[in-house]
Amino acid sequence: MSNTLDIQQIRAQFPVLHQEVNGKPLVYFDNAATTQKPQVVIDALDNYYKGYNSNIHRGAHALADKATQAFEETRKTAAKFLNAESPEQVIFTKGTTDGINLIASSYGRQNIQAGDEIIVSTLEHHSNIVPWQMLCQEKGATLKVIPINAKGELIMEEFEKLLTANTKIVAVNHASNALGTVNPIAEMIEKAHAVGAVVVVDGAQSASHFDIDVQALGVDFFVTSAHKIYGPTGIGLLYGKRVLLEEMPPYQGGGEMIKEVSFDGTTFNEIPYKFEAGTPNIADVIAFDAAMKWVQDLGKEAIRAHEAELLAYANEKLSEIPGIIFYGTAAEKVSVLSFGLEGVHPFDIGMMLDARGVAVRTGHHCTQPLMKHLGIEGTVRASFSVYNTKEEIDTLVQGVARVAKMMA
Amino acid sequence: MATINEVQDAIIEEFSLFAGDREAITEYIFEMGLKLAPLAEEHKVSQNVIKGCQSTVWLVADLVDGKIIFSADSNTGITKGLISMLLRIFSDRSPEEILNTELYFLEKIGMSGIISSQRSNGLTAMIKQIKLYALAFQAKAKANA
Numbered sequence: 001m002s003n004t005l006d007i008q009q010i011r012a013q014f015p016v017l018h019q020e021v022n023g024k025p026l027v028y029f030d031n032a033a034t035t036q037k038p039q040v041v042i043d044a045l046d047n048y049y050k051g052y053n054s055n056i057h058r059g060a061h062a063l064a065d066k067a068t069q070a071f072e073e074t075r076k077t078a079a080k081f082l083n084a085e086s087p088e089q090v091i092f093t094k095g096t097t098d099g100i101n102l103i104a105s106s107y108g109r110q111n112i113q114a115g116d117e118i119i120v121s122t123l124e125h126h127s128n129i130v131p132w133q134m135l136c137q138e139k140g141a142t143l144k145v146i147p148i149n150a151k152g153e154l155i156m157e158e159f160e161k162l163l164t165a166n167t168k169i170v171a172v173n174h175a176s177n178a179l180g181t182v183n184p185i186a187e188m189i190e191k192a193h194a195v196g197a198v199v200v201v202d203g204a205q206s207a208s209h210f211d212i213d214v215q216a217l218g219v220d221f222f223v224t225s226a227h228k229i230y231g232p233t234g235i236g237l238l239y240g241k242r243v244l245l246e247e248m249p250p251y252q253g254g255g256e257m258i259k260e261v262s263f264d265g266t267t268f269n270e271i272p273y274k275f276e277a278g279t280p281n282i283a284d285v286i287a288f289d290a291a292m293k294w295v296q297d298l299g300k301e302a303i304r305a306h307e308a309e310l311l312a313y314a315n316e317k318l319s320e321i322p323g324i325i326f327y328g329t330a331a332e333k334v335s336v337l338s339f340g341l342e343g344v345h346p347f348d349i350g351m352m353l354d355a356r357g358v359a360v361r362t363g364h365h366c367t368q369p370l371m372k373h374l375g376i377e378g379t380v381r382a383s384f385s386v387y388n389t390k391e392e393i394d395t396l397v398q399g400v401a402r403v404a405k406m407m408a
Numbered sequence: 409m410a411t412i413n414e415v416q417d418a419i420i421e422e423f424s425l426f427a428g429d430r431e432a433i434t435e436y437i438f439e440m441g442l443k444l445a446p447l448a449e450e451h452k453v454s455q456n457v458i459k460g461c462q463s464t465v466w467l468v469a470d471l472v473d474g475k476i477i478f479s480a481d482s483n484t485g486i487t488k489g490l491i492s493m494l495l496r497i498f499s500d501r502s503p504e505e506i507l508n509t510e511l512y513f514l515e516k517i518g519m520s521g522i523i524s525s526q527r528s529n530g531l532t533a534m535i536k537q538i539k540l541y542a543l544a545f546q547a548k549a550k551a552n553a
Contacts, residue, residue: 022430022431023428023429023430023431024431344485345463345483345484345485347462347463347484347486348438348484348485348486351434351486351523352434352435352438355430355431355433355434355435356431377483402435406435406438406439406442407438407442407485
């Protein structure tokens with residue numbers, strides 16, 4: 001074995017994996033969409049609602065105090081998880097999409113003017129395109145796009161050409177959800193900073209695979225989603241540099257985010273609360289603490305080694321099938337495998353796999369500009385996680401081989 | 409020629425042989441789709457596309473000697489299979505036969521458990537379009553009478 005993880009012992013911690021779908025054992029390969037949750041996360045949710053559900057930060061009673069402490073404990077864990085300078089630089093959002101929208105609305109509206117330029121890449125998820133498009137439309141700014149090569153890697157020379165004194169924001173993903181490409185963000189941040197631009201990294205597809213060190217990267221904003229890191233749905237993290245967060249205006253108005261309210265005017269709370277209007281998703285934030293600790297205990301290096309082994313195995317086995325087409329063959333990838341069969345619609349492959357109990361994603365993966373660039377309607381995407389096995393990949397490969405044979 | 413209900417019963421009988429084996433049923437639907445005669449490219453135009461389907465479905469209808477001949481195609485194999493079943497039931501029938509038919513085979517074979525709810529909506533849209541053609545041809549025949 002190439003790593004020290006006991007995969008069967010890990011699988012035993014995920015109740016959802018132990019079921020039959022369409023009369024076949026479930027093979028869950030839609031991890032880039034959302035990962036399953038280990039028992040510790042489910043227990044944390046259960047314990048919160050059974051033991052100390054109450055609103056945080058305000059209640060003058062024991063339960064509220066316990067909930068507040070648990071909620072803020074997650075912020076401390078998240079700061080360690082991202083290696084942020086301080087917990088208050090971590091803001092709880094609804095998820096990656098919400099985080100990007102917060103930055104675009106708050107930082108973007110404050111700092112972007114007519115004639116400015118915002119750079120995204122061909123590999124972006126719609127969530128990292130549309131908020132910037134809306135901002136550009138509102139402000140009269142221009143959106144520029146980094147092209148990709150045939151392997152699905154960003155063309156760095158072209159990125160450098162796009163960087164000018166007018167570049168104000170570079171918004172790029174750490175890893176592509178559709179192709180799995182890992183982008184050289186450290187280098188990109190350095191180059192963007194050289195022209196005075198601020199960098200927003202969409203870490204939705206990277207935070208469960210890599211150790212994230214926002215300080216070493218020098219990244220200005222980093223956003224991710226809990227539900228792709230074995231945590232609950234509906235919450236995410238936004239890290240920002242202190243100087244940026246403090247200067248930014250609030251995103252939404254309401255409770256929690258204020259210092260003092262009068263009808264003459266309102267003064268705002270400090271970070272992070274300035275950006276957390278209203279009662280937050282307390283239960284899920286608290287349960288996310290368990291998810292991050294669970295991941296850290298396993299160690300991302302070991303997780304990544306296992307996932308890399310699965311990816312290589314799937315690549316090798318699928319490549320033996322006649323008519324197979326791989327999309328995205330970057331040198332560095334997360335465990336996302338996008339493929340198709342010549343002359344077969346991705347939906348059909350997805351449906352045939354589903355009938356065999358194999359869950360994959362089919363379609364454009366919320367990356368329509370990328371699909372247009374590739375000249376395809378969509379792909380079949382199998383994405384692997386720490387609890388997946390080579391035997392499960394064999395089931396996938398048998399399913400795809402069967403479709404290839406039937407449709408040939 | 410078998411009646412519409414005889415064809416529905418035959419399909420129910422065929423599906424019952426699979427005893428709920430989802431994989432076998434799915435493959436059977438695909439196989440039916442593979443046998444569907446391809447639609448000429450000239451018919452694959454936007455006015456023949458059925459709205460409300462997740463996949464692209466083209467449906468063409470012609471009245472020949474009082475019977476409606478349907479031909480159809482899709483960009484996905486599973487939908488071709490579904491179309492193939494509908495054509496087997498509805499093609500080469502008079503408008504009256506089509507309009508007076510109660511479609512019960514989908515429920516009997518448990519189609520809602522085989523295809524996704526989005527695809528179920530698409531299937532409903534296809535059936536609706538077939539009935540609309542029948543209604544149009546019936547109205548036309550009455551006007552000409």
